[in-house]
Amino acid sequence: MRSIAQINEKIQAQTATVLTVTELKARVRQVGIHQTAQEVDVITTGTFEPMESSGAILNLGQTDPPIKIRQCWLDQVPAYAGFGAVDLYIGASQMPDYPGAAEGGDHELSRERGGGHVIADLIAGRNVKLRAIGQGTDCYPRVTLETTISKATINQFYLFNPRNLYQNFIVGTNAGDRPLYTYLGMLQPHLGNAVYANPGALSPLLNDPELNVIGVGTRILLGGAPGYITWEGTQHFPLQKRLPNQTPIGPAATVALIGDAKQMDPKWVRGCYFKGYGASIMLGVAVPLAVLNERVVEQAAVEDTDLVAPIVDFSIPRRVRPTFGLVSYAQLKSGKLVIDGKVVRVAPLASLYRSQAMAQTLQQQIQAGTFLLSEAVAPLPNDRLFLPQDIRGGQAD
Structure with missing residues (x-):
């Protein structure tokens, strides 16, 4: 027709x-x-x-000196960092990573807050705390990073949802x-x-x-x-x-x-x-x-x-x-x-x-x-x- x-x-x-x-x-x-x-x-x-089965890919942009991130947390929720120096993937169902989290221990962040909340906060324009550990190489000498990010301070930020x-x-x-x-x-x-x-x-x-x-x-x-x-x-x-x-x-x-x-x-x-x-x-x-x-x-x-x-x-x-x-x-x-x-x-x-x-x-x-x-x-x-x-x-x- x-x-x-x-x-x-x-x-x-x-x-x-x-x-x-x-x-x-x-x-x-x-x-x-x-x-x-x-x-x-x-x-x-x-x-x-x-x-x-959803998540977000973020590119942070490089620091000075540069860092090759190998472990990272966004508001203490782990993000995956195994595919680029400052590229991250955070899953919606990922839970916070802190001592006692698995046992339901008390913490300043709610136990009921996970990756989906971090993604929603970034979309809403809120600030999110970032903590990262770098590998430390000749081209990426920085080994630690603590900062605050928002969707205005990072490069790419898009959802990529497997299912x-x-x-x-x-x-x-x-x-x-x-x-x-x-x-x-x-x-x-x-x-x-x-x-x-x-x-x-x-x-x-x-x-x-x-x-x-x-x-x-x-x-x-x-x-x-x-x-x-x-x-x-x-x-x-x-x-x-x-x-x-x-x-x-x-x-x-x-x-x-x-x-x-x-x-x-x-x-x-x-x-x-x-x-x-x-x-x-x-x-x-x-x-x-x-x-x-x-x-x-x-x-x-x-x-x-x-x-x-x-x-x-x-x-x-x-x-x-x-x-x-x-x-x-x-x-x-x-x-x-x-x-x-x-x-x-x-x-x-x-x-x-x-x-x-x-x-x-x-x-x-x-x-x-x-x-x-x-x-x-x-x-x-x-x-x-x-x-x-x-x-x-x-x-x-």
């Missing part, structure tokens, strides 16, 4: 018709897929959820006798609650389940700033079992993302902490779907009633945990479900309100002509297996 170039011409002329994915689904219910595809140029999707935007995920429950502290938050014993992480029908990759539109090079909003899909994400598993509508029944495709953190909006980047588990980061991500043909609209019209996720029992500490079957996202979003005859309260880990707002933010930028779409330079692979890690040459617990 149309090409990316044709859509971009309309965006530049501010004549493109752009609907959020929620508006798109409503329009399909009113007039059907064919007419909607004739009317709409771009669909915007969004999510705001914890994405712990974001899970195409579906799980529902966490706990049939055991004690509370469990997990990456989904606290799961109360005896099926006291259930938590789901994916925003369902709002989710970017669930609205392009076969990855026909989204690919390597797709331009996105990451933290409110322009970014790109750079590669398949870690644990990318497109061979997950699927329903007839091609949506997966559990964790499936993922993507790696990159974006300029200096341009990001603190509203869309928040450090967070899960009690008994650790630090993470809440990120807002919006992905446009170019309406190149009717198939794009057909797949993006999927409703929460047509999407399912597995209910997993975290009380069994194994790689493959038992499940209580599949549940629709419509049921999850109702706030309760029934497991083994018991009514269980349900809550989302993602913010459904902010996921909608993220899609609206991208919609507004496209309508204003300030955000153009990009052609994918390569498709995301559709044949990746998910390989477990077994103990070789050692002894398993």
Whole structure:
């Protein structure tokens, strides 16, 4: 029906018709897929959820005399320094490094502050304390460095996230006798609650389940700033079992993302902490779907009633945990479900309100002509297996 170039011409002329994915689904219910595809140029999707497989790359610039950093801490959170003299990578889930940290000892910095908080502070323009130890060579004689940095005092500062935007995920429950502290938050014993992480029908990759539109090079909003899909994400598993509508029944495709953190909006980047588990980061991500043909609209019209996720029992500490079957996202979003005859309260880990707002933010930028779409330079692979890690040459617990 149309090409990316044709859509971009309309965006530049501010004549493109752009609907959020929620508006798109409503329009399909009113007039059907064919007419909607004739009317709409771009669909915007969004999510705001914890994405712990995220991190930031920083270049500090050289000191005088120069230093070759080999150990570094940002607000006492370790950063990796093994790929350049003053290049650093700080992971969102990295926790503070100080005596007694592993045992939960007291310290002037909160035990609930990790890499995600440091990244969010830098994006918000706050100062962060830096302490570094250098190797000491003829060309890099300095061996220690203590200073304060901000995004205004460093060179490159960008997020590079190995795994974001899970195409579906799980529902966490706990049939055991004690509370469990997990990456989904606290799961109360005896099926006291259930938590789901994916925003369902709002989710970017669930609205392009076969990855026909989204690919390597797709331009996105990451933290409110322009970014790109750079590669398949870690644990990318497109061979997950699927329903007839091609949506997966559990964790499936993922993507790696990159974006300029200096341009990001603190509203869309928040450090967070899960009690008994650790630090993470809440990120807002919006992905446009170019309406190149009717198939794009057909797949993006999927409703929460047509999407399912597995209910997993975290009380069994194994790689493959038992499940209580599949549940629709419509049921999850109702706030309760029934497991083994018991009514269980349900809550989302993602913010459904902010996921909608993220899609609206991208919609507004496209309508204003300030955000153009990009052609994918390569498709995301559709044949990746998910390989477990077994103990070789050692002894398993």
